[in-house]
Amino acid sequence: MKKGAADNLIKGTAIERHREWRGLRDTTYDYLQWCRLWGILIKWAASHPVQNVKAVFRYRWMFSYLTVPSFFDRICSGQRGAGLRGARNNLNYLASDVTGTLTTIFSADMHLHPGSKRAEELNKRIICLDELLPALLGKGFPDCKTILFQEYPMYLPSLINQHSPVHYIEQSEIYGLPADVCPLPSFEAGLAIEDDFPKIGCCMLTSNMPCDGSIMTSMIQDRRIGLPSQVLNVPLRWKEDEVQDYAVQEILSAIGFLEEQTGLKYDWDALKQACEVWNEQNKAKFEKWEMNRTEIPPHTGSTVWLYRIFEHQAVCGDPKALANDRKVNRILARQVAAGKCPKTIRHRAIIWNTPANNYANFNNWLLDCWGIESVCEMIDLHGAELIDTSTRESMLRGLANMYQTSTMRAHTKGGSEVMIDALWEKYEEYDADMILMFDQISCKGVGAINGLFEEGAQRRGIPMCRVRQDLMDPTSISRREMRGDVNVFMQAVMNETPLDLSLVDFDDDESW
Amino acid sequence: MKAMRKVIMAILKVLTAVFVLTAPIYWFNLDTKIVKAIEKPMMKHYDEMKRDNRL
Amino acid sequence: MKDLKHIHLYEALLEQTANDLVRAEKDAGGIAVGYTCYYIPEVLLNCGKAFSVRLRAPKTGSLDISQYYMSSFICGYTRALFERAFEGGMNFLDFYASSDTCQQMVRVVENIRDLGLIDNPRFGWGIIDAPLKISPHGNKLYIEQVREHLLRPLAENYGVDVSDEAIRAAVREHNELCAIFEEISELRKADNPRITPREFHILSLVSYASPTARILPYLRETLEDLRAREADPVSHWRARVVVVGSELDDYDFSEILENCRCYIAADRYCFGAYPGRQQIPLRNDEPALDQVCRWYLETNQCPRFMSQDKIKGRRELIRDLAREYRADGVVIEQAKFCDFWGYERTLNTQVLQEEYGLPTQGIDREYVVRGSGQLATRIQAFVESIEFKKMQKDHPDHDSTAEEGTGR
Numbered sequence: 001m002k003k004g005a006a007d008n009l010i011k012g013t014a015i016e017r018h019r020e021w022r023g024l025r026d027t028t029y030d031y032l033q034w035c036r037l038w039g040i041l042i043k044w045a046a047s048h049p050v051q052n053v054k055a056v057f058r059y060r061w062m063f064s065y066l067t068v069p070s071f072f073d074r075i076c077s078g079q080r081g082a083g084l085r086g087a088r089n090n091l092n093y094l095a096s097d098v099t100g101t102l103t104t105i106f107s108a109d110m111h112l113h114p115g116s117k118r119a120e121e122l123n124k125r126i127i128c129l130d131e132l133l134p135a136l137l138g139k140g141f142p143d144c145k146t147i148l149f150q151e152y153p154m155y156l157p158s159l160i161n162q163h164s165p166v167h168y169i170e171q172s173e174i175y176g177l178p179a180d181v182c183p184l185p186s187f188e189a190g191l192a193i194e195d196d197f198p199k200i201g202c203c204m205l206t207s208n209m210p211c212d213g214s215i216m217t218s219m220i221q222d223r224r225i226g227l228p229s230q231v232l233n234v235p236l237r238w239k240e241d242e243v244q245d246y247a248v249q250e251i252l253s254a255i256g257f258l259e260e261q262t263g264l265k266y267d268w269d270a271l272k273q274a275c276e277v278w279n280e281q282n283k284a285k286f287e288k289w290e291m292n293r294t295e296i297p298p299h300t301g302s303t304v305w306l307y308r309i310f311e312h313q314a315v316c317g318d319p320k321a322l323a324n325d326r327k328v329n330r331i332l333a334r335q336v337a338a339g340k341c342p343k344t345i346r347h348r349a350i351i352w353n354t355p356a357n358n359y360a361n362f363n364n365w366l367l368d369c370w371g372i373e374s375v376c377e378m379i380d381l382h383g384a385e386l387i388d389t390s391t392r393e394s395m396l397r398g399l400a401n402m403y404q405t406s407t408m409r410a411h412t413k414g415g416s417e418v419m420i421d422a423l424w425e426k427y428e429e430y431d432a433d434m435i436l437m438f439d440q441i442s443c444k445g446v447g448a449i450n451g452l453f454e455e456g457a458q459r460r461g462i463p464m465c466r467v468r469q470d471l472m473d474p475t476s477i478s479r480r481e482m483r484g485d486v487n488v489f490m491q492a493v494m495n496e497t498p499l500d501l502s503l504v505d506f507d508d509d510e511s512w
Numbered sequence: 513m514k515a516m517r518k519v520i521m522a523i524l525k526v527l528t529a530v531f532v533l534t535a536p537i538y539w540f541n542l543d544t545k546i547v548k549a550i551e552k553p554m555m556k557h558y559d560e561m562k563r564d565n566r567l
Numbered sequence: 568m569k570d571l572k573h574i575h576l577y578e579a580l581l582e583q584t585a586n587d588l589v590r591a592e593k594d595a596g597g598i599a600v601g602y603t604c605y606y607i608p609e610v611l612l613n614c615g616k617a618f619s620v621r622l623r624a625p626k627t628g629s630l631d632i633s634q635y636y637m638s639s640f641i642c643g644y645t646r647a648l649f650e651r652a653f654e655g656g657m658n659f660l661d662f663y664a665s666s667d668t669c670q671q672m673v674r675v676v677e678n679i680r681d682l683g684l685i686d687n688p689r690f691g692w693g694i695i696d697a698p699l700k701i702s703p704h705g706n707k708l709y710i711e712q713v714r715e716h717l718l719r720p721l722a723e724n725y726g727v728d729v730s731d732e733a734i735r736a737a738v739r740e741h742n743e744l745c746a747i748f749e750e751i752s753e754l755r756k757a758d759n760p761r762i763t764p765r766e767f768h769i770l771s772l773v774s775y776a777s778p779t780a781r782i783l784p785y786l787r788e789t790l791e792d793l794r795a796r797e798a799d800p801v802s803h804w805r806a807r808v809v810v811v812g813s814e815l816d817d818y819d820f821s822e823i824l825e826n827c828r829c830y831i832a833a834d835r836y837c838f839g840a841y842p843g844r845q846q847i848p849l850r851n852d853e854p855a856l857d858q859v860c861r862w863y864l865e866t867n868q869c870p871r872f873m874s875q876d877k878i879k880g881r882r883e884l885i886r887d888l889a890r891e892y893r894a895d896g897v898v899i900e901q902a903k904f905c906d907f908w909g910y911e912r913t914l915n916t917q918v919l920q921e922e923y924g925l926p927t928q929g930i931d932r933e934y935v936v937r938g939s940g941q942l943a944t945r946i947q948a949f950v951e952s953i954e955f956k957k958m959q960k961d962h963p964d965h966d967s968t969a970e971e972g973t974g975r
Contacts, residue, residue, distance in 0.1 A: 015548055016541050031538050038534075038543070060558040063551070070544040167558075175567055176913040176929060180640050180904050189910075195564050208699055208873065212670050215699065215873050216910030220567060222875070223914075231873050233705070236667045237696040242711055249704035413667070415694070416677040441640055444906060448645065448674030451636030452681055567917050 004502025014511030033088035044099035064157035071160040074361040078368040080342035082335035086328045087303040093324040110199035128201035132209035136316045139274030140266045158472040161512040162358035182442045183473040185217030192224040203261035204229040210408035230257040236413040238404035247400035274317030275387040284325035296341035298332040302363045346371030353438040356469035369503035375430040382410040435464040465489035577773040585659040592778040606666040608863045610741040615728030621775035623816040624651040642904040643934025645671045652684040663692040700874035734855040748844035759802035764831035768821040804830040806953040811835040812900035813908040819937040827946045832892035842866040870911035896926035
């Protein structure tokens, strides 16, 4: 019997025995990109060896970053051609940016450099933002670094290593936090309880992003972080004109607070330049969406949304990110123009609701096992309005809109009709033939309208597969259980046979 | 010309050496396997660290 | 103690969402405005011919329908309201005033709307956005939202008078109601109070669940009753507590504490006295709407307010209530699956003990509390720990090596 992809996993560890053979050309390409990744990692390690080693030993979450090569392999699993090339370029760009930011963080971290005057000086120029607040606002302080505070200890590790949240969530629950709250804020609370956030920054902007749980975890974090902080309240009913003045006032108030804390004047020209770069990044995204509407969508796999989230939050307005976008688009466009599709696509699926961080390469499995291509994902659709930079007022409105339509906000807020109606629209727009709905069990805002999605899909005769998951808690719902939901649906409803039998059911509980 | 050839040969030798060293690491996934091997002792280290746990 | 004259009437009124007084007011041409949350200024829903009904779902049984539509990890209150609407129990509603301040509660009105669950051709709804900190522009947003999404539809679609005069008249009536509660609350300060926790909870609930104009005469008589009432000769209370927490519209909760001889001296939960039953001061030199909105924002104790001053303010209110009402400790109750109170309870159970020196017990509970043996056990244990602490304080030479419950 022909060996499948899952047959290559070492039992008990779910580590691959050897890397994937993708044909000579693609394997060579993959190898060179792997070398490039290691070049980035070695460069980072060698830049501040003592500091970096200290960080690895100080922070449990840092161990996850040691598994990045394995993570990249999983995110690129099964990919060929332009999909592989696009994914590897995106991931290596992320690696280069993240290592740079980790250097900034650790150089200023008072946990690693207690009493250091140099670290203290560095901190005066570090602005911390709640990780779901896009960093674009910080571009108006070009002499400062804007760090998304929880991104590096929490969000990225949860993607890289499914086990990384478990210990921290346990800490939250030991201290009495109910187990039904979303794992994301619970993970953050656990980090605060263990004092495992880096000690950096001169001030912090907290926010109500994206949801009730995140509002509340800020209270717990504030107590440990101990920085002067201000809440940036992002309105929820973002479709309404009436809240836009308030949204702008909140941004202005936040800017005032940051000016006071940093002692610097806000640079509106620098913000304008960054907004214009962000607009170009968005246009590059629109091109990708356009390509995905074709019969041979080129950009397969999970980097679509992974990269989008990171780009939207952390590297919005960054010319290097734009350069990467353009490079990747050229690669993808070539494949579309050549009319090629190296993968078997049997179904075009709309993927709705938040994906599971603990199964970051779920899209790859969907394609490899069942031929389901994720042509459009809700998590990819945020922050897509171009910012009008012609006046300060219009720029502020554009920025306010970006914040209101941010990750996990654009659809889950603004009224239930936003999330529901957009689903049926995208279904038509992308010529899909099925919907895959993530049922994130601890997401109260979306869970409370489950029935409306079910009935809507039934009324329209759309096959909809509900995949239970718990965002980033693998002990609650495992990857295997997620696959199980899809397997049952594909066999019972879609009458399909798998492309790769070995991928239908396998044990990867130990996998990162 | 001779000097140029010497430089090219040197570069080729280096690249070959890098390839010979890294290709098996890449193919046999040795970088991942090494990290897996140190996972347990690292987790033990984190578990044993003194911490100031509090709300 | 002798039964309060109207207590059985109040119990009967609380058996149904559309109780006799609600139906009578509707029959007289009143506009029934349902709401769930303190973010909705209750007094503004009582302008002109509108009357407010804070929504409950008494006698809730199975929640199977809501489980399908809303999943099983949604708070029981939300699901119960949805289930009640699905069963037709909310057809009396003319208008549902909601706020996008709790992602679960706002989905109730969205589900009701999309599924067409209210069989009432006049049915309408309004959903406001609200700030989660106090600021001048936040006040402005709140006023505009209330005006645009609540008052304007009430005026335009139902002919409700929402003028400044009408608002002031509603405030006057509301203040009369609050004055009654303020006086009754004073009775709770006594060592041997003339009102039981269960009775107070019933009074509080019935004042939220019934049209103010119709319940006022009864409450006036109840106040007279209480003024004349003789307390039991001996106090049987073992501990006095402040109950703090989320939505709590099941007075069986208070009865369970009563049965444990734990006196609820003050309350700070939704459907309770703090906030909500304090008189609203109004000046003549500013629109009443602005003053009322500012009042509701400033007195709002929802954990959703995330600025440091509000976080600290909530703890200080609990401390002040404990002092004023001579409470021995605090019970923080949380409806299961409530995100806001899950975190607030976790944090404040520790902070109130360690930083404010208040023995504190945190509990989570189902929407329907009746028959909860687990709740009784935990309260019992907390009462014993309070007694033990008192004993230690009164007899400092007593052996203190015995363990005491921390009440977490």
